[in-house]
Amino acid sequence: MARAGLTTERLTRAGAELADEVGFDQVTVSALARRFDVKVASLYSHVKNSHDLRTRIALLALEELADRAADALAGRAGKDALSALGDVYRDYAREHPGRYAAAQLRLDPEAAAVGAGGRHAQMTRAILRGYDLTEPDQTHAVRLLGSVFHGYVSLELGGGFSHSAPDTQETWTRILDALDALLRNWPER
Numbered sequence: 001m002a003r004a005g006l007t008t009e010r011l012t013r014a015g016a017e018l019a020d021e022v023g024f025d026q027v028t029v030s031a032l033a034r035r036f037d038v039k040v041a042s043l044y045s046h047v048k049n050s051h052d053l054r055t056r057i058a059l060l061a062l063e064e065l066a067d068r069a070a071d072a073l074a075g076r077a078g079k080d081a082l083s084a085l086g087d088v089y090r091d092y093a094r095e096h097p098g099r100y101a102a103a104q105l106r107l108d109p110e111a112a113a114v115g116a117g118g119r120h121a122q123m124t125r126a127i128l129r130g131y132d133l134t135e136p137d138q139t140h141a142v143r144l145l146g147s148v149f150h151g152y153v154s155l156e157l158g159g160g161f162s163h164s165a166p167d168t169q170e171t172w173t174r175i176l177d178a179l180d181a182l183l184r185n186w187p188e189r
Contacts, residue, residue, distance in 0.1 A: 006036065008046045009106055010055040019057055019098025024105075027098070054105060059115045061099040065092055068117035069123050079180040081127045086149055086176055093153040100153070131183040141183060148179060 014035060021025045029046050033040040042044040047053045065088065072084040093100035107115060124142050131145060137149050152175060 006042065006046060006057070011043060011046050011053065012060055015053050015057045016060055016096070016099050016102070019102055020096050024054070024057070024098045024101035027054060027057065038166070054102065055107060055111050057099065058102040058105040058107060059111065061096070061103040062116040062120070064096075064099065065089070065103060066119040066123070068092060069120065073123055073127070077127075077130045079176070081130065082145075082180055083176045085124065085127060086172075086179075089149045089155050090156075090172065093157060096156055100157075104150070128171070128183070131186065133183070133186055137186055141186070144182075145179065148175065170178075179183065 011032060015027050015032055018031060018035060022031075029043050029047060030040050030050075032053065033043055036043075047056065068091075069088045070087055072088045073081050076084050089100075107117070121142065125138055126147060128138050128141050131141075152172065156168055161171070
């Protein structure tokens with residue numbers, strides 16, 4: 001019989017909290033069992049293994065990010081929407097570093113199909129339509145934005161900018177300005 005109160009959702013959320021505390025790479029079924037003071041075997045009726053748990057945390061993080069992005073983008077367009085999207089990713093990563101790392105997990109096709117990754121792409125493409133980008137330039141721009149957002153956030157979280165001026169917020173604002181200018185003047189091929 002499963003231990004009272006343990007559900008897949010509760011374990012996933014606890015795993016996400018653990019990821020934020022100790023790092024996504026440290027999340028295992030064993031670590032989660034210690035958190036609940038139960039035997040590892042009692043969790044296997046809810047999660048298959050550590051990979052399954054990590055996948056569920058990744059899907060949760062992608063869903064949370066997509067929900068935040070949708071709320072932030074409502075009624076916005078152009079640079080305002082671009083900045084809102086970038087800020088959502090940066091703020092989420094700062095608030096939930098383990099979950100943000102989980103959102104980068106490479107998912108198998110079945111998990112990806114049920115995840116919120118498609119929502120992220122749709123929202124980004126909606127912003128880019130405001131810049132009159134069509135394919136294949138739209139795909140190039142989606143990749144550019146993802147690379148810049150993730151790269152900056154990862155470097156900032158890793159302390160890469162902590163020993164120099166100007167303030168990282170000033171740099172972030174300038175990056176968003178530069179991205180907006182680039183998207184408005186996208187080079188033709």
